[in-house]
Amino acid sequence: MNARRIAFAAMILVVLPSACVRRSRPANSSSASAAASPAPVSYDLRLGRGVFQHYCLICHGESGTGDGFNAFNLDPKPRDLSDPAFQKKTSDADLADAIRRGGGGVGLSPLMPPWGKTLSPRQVDGVVLYIRSLRQKPGI
């Protein structure tokens, strides 16, 4: 009986540390690799950011404030997309609609072109998501 107990204790002594090692290692590696590589942005947000930077930034500007380099040629000026009041009163569906049908399609200036036939629905949704991320934080 005693011998069995000793064997059992020995087994636990062997198994426990190895179990601990197996648990602790991955935790280490995941935290270290997280530090080494930037936090991943969600797929849709990244898609939207890419589309925004390619097509929209020219007039709406990097941060969506309407100060793109082509903005000074335009009258009326491009919308400040980061304006919290604008963000609040405009639903996602309205934003997507304006992107798809353009200013002319929603009763605004035709200088904003319609993108519905250039961008896929997924890309439009991505841009809406990205525009939401441009909302100015109060106090900044």
Next chain:
Amino acid sequence: MKRLFAISSIVFLVVLAISPAKNALRPYRSIQREFRRVGASRAKSSKTASDYQARPVAIQQIWLRGFDDRVDRCTTCHLGAADPSMGGAPEPYRLHPQTAHTPSGFDRFGCTSCHGGQGLATSTDEAHGTTADAGPPMLPLAYIEAGCGRCHTGGNVPEAAILSRGRELLASSGCYACHAVRGQNQFRSDAPPLASIPAKTGGGALRRWLKNPREADPNARMPNFHLAADEIEQLGAYLFGQNVPADLAARIDAASAEPAGNPANGKKLFSESRCISCHTVEGKGNGSAPELSHVASKVTRGWLLAFLRDPHAFNPRTRMPRYGLDEIQTRDLVAYFEDEMKDFEAPADILEPLHVNRTLAEKGEKLFRRYGCFACHGMVGTPASEKFGPDLDGIGEKRAFSLDFGRRTDLPRALPAWLAAKIAGPRSFAPGLKMPSFGFSSDDSRAVVTALLSLSSAPVPEAYRSEPLRPPSLVPGGEIGELISRYRCLSCHQIGAQGGDTSTAPLTFEGSKVRREWLIDYLILSYSIRPIIPERMPVFRMSRENATKLADALTSFYVDPSIPDDPFAGRPASDSDAKEGERLYVSFGCRSCHIIGNSGGYVGPPLSDTANRLRPGWINHWLSNPQQWRRDALCPNYGLTPTDALRLTSYLETLRAPAGGAK
């Protein structure tokens, strides 16, 4: 005896019970029971709620018969991956984000084909591969585009920008010169041959370069070999001990004896030639070719003159075009370089030839082989097919235990971390390693690691492979091929699948696009068509004869037969069509991007001289869908009716520069 029998029966029963008990306690069961609750609580009707509650607890799997009989049981826990009502639910139940292949492609692609990990496993640690050294681990999300690269085996993958950037960097950094990778065996570096070094530069300048190329020139594509001072002396002695090919030596000698030119004129020529469409001056410019602000302290005057007159004699693979500058013009240009583009703090003897010591030179030759310099620069007697470094196929599947971490005990035992560290500081793993460091930014390093992680040892099954088409070259031989090569059109433009990416104007259908007369004038005196693009077509000083030949060839070879030259099909547009077109131009807001007369934006080309430049068939073709021409064209597709497209075309056809030609 009885007692013994009783004990052994009990032990036997206990042993028998272990397996079912283990199964009953498997974590996925509680995960599935929790899913019932989460699903029911999010359900909009009591019917769906009870559907969730009635779901059986069982292993789920996707069996991909066509993909190496892959079995993915990830959906055993990730129960909401394809369930639209699980958007934003807590993990592991959340709906998979929409990508090109999900959710519609789950049955075709499964999970592990993109994410890696072990599909068959049903415990979290084993499936995700976080159990040390167990199975292949999942790709960390930061590198997830490596998964795209397993099937999309080459080139640019539009939806995977990081992977594409990584592949571009692997090629532009010359990785394929030393390392074999499937599909890259045709790769040849465009690094210059070094035989003319003794007449090209001086000992001081060469030392600076070898010490750290990126410090000598921020645009340098040569990596840093971290050479010790004595190694630099030896390599220098070897390079200066070579014989300059007689033809080049004669050109350089003759040029260095020429009188000085006129720097003021050179300055004018420098901006006209648009050198900064590729080069930079103090960081301003495209940056795909060397920084020029210190050029006169890097290379000798004779070499510079001879090189500018015929760069292709010095490096047949250079992307630099051969300008049509005459002797005096090149002299003026070099005079300008010597006046302003030099390092005023450099020692006076920076371009003095290095004194060659035979013993050092012999050691230098050994070093030249040891560091694999020949892989990019070439060397007589070394076969180009033999790769200097290890093959990289399969590097993305290497298991952590098979990697040599050497001195880097600080690294997590994972392939991505190992690759990132290897690229950042290859020599930090062990003394005596030969790989140089490339100085990538953290974003670029991530892109390169992504591209490396996509390299698998065996290709995926044919049905899943999406390889870039490699159509035959559309560039003719003969005189026209020579002209296209002389002016290096393909350094910037694209023809078919060939060419660089500096220009946004592919030449593949140039003949259907522009008018011959305009093209001749444009080749002789190029101007900026899209003013927002800093890279401009250089003024090549092309003779009218060459311009005519090139324009004739471009407008007759490169034609898309599906674009009719006369979109009006023999029924010319009326004045009212053009009026109507003008009205459309205004109501569509085209002027936000285009200038006509003196108003409009400058995103697209100004249109005041459209009729001089473009063919009506092409205008109509473009308007009907700009993205069919280039996927990334900025002009939105307005979904014009054919009638409206024709009306706009007829309006644009009335826009003509005043007699006397465009600009």
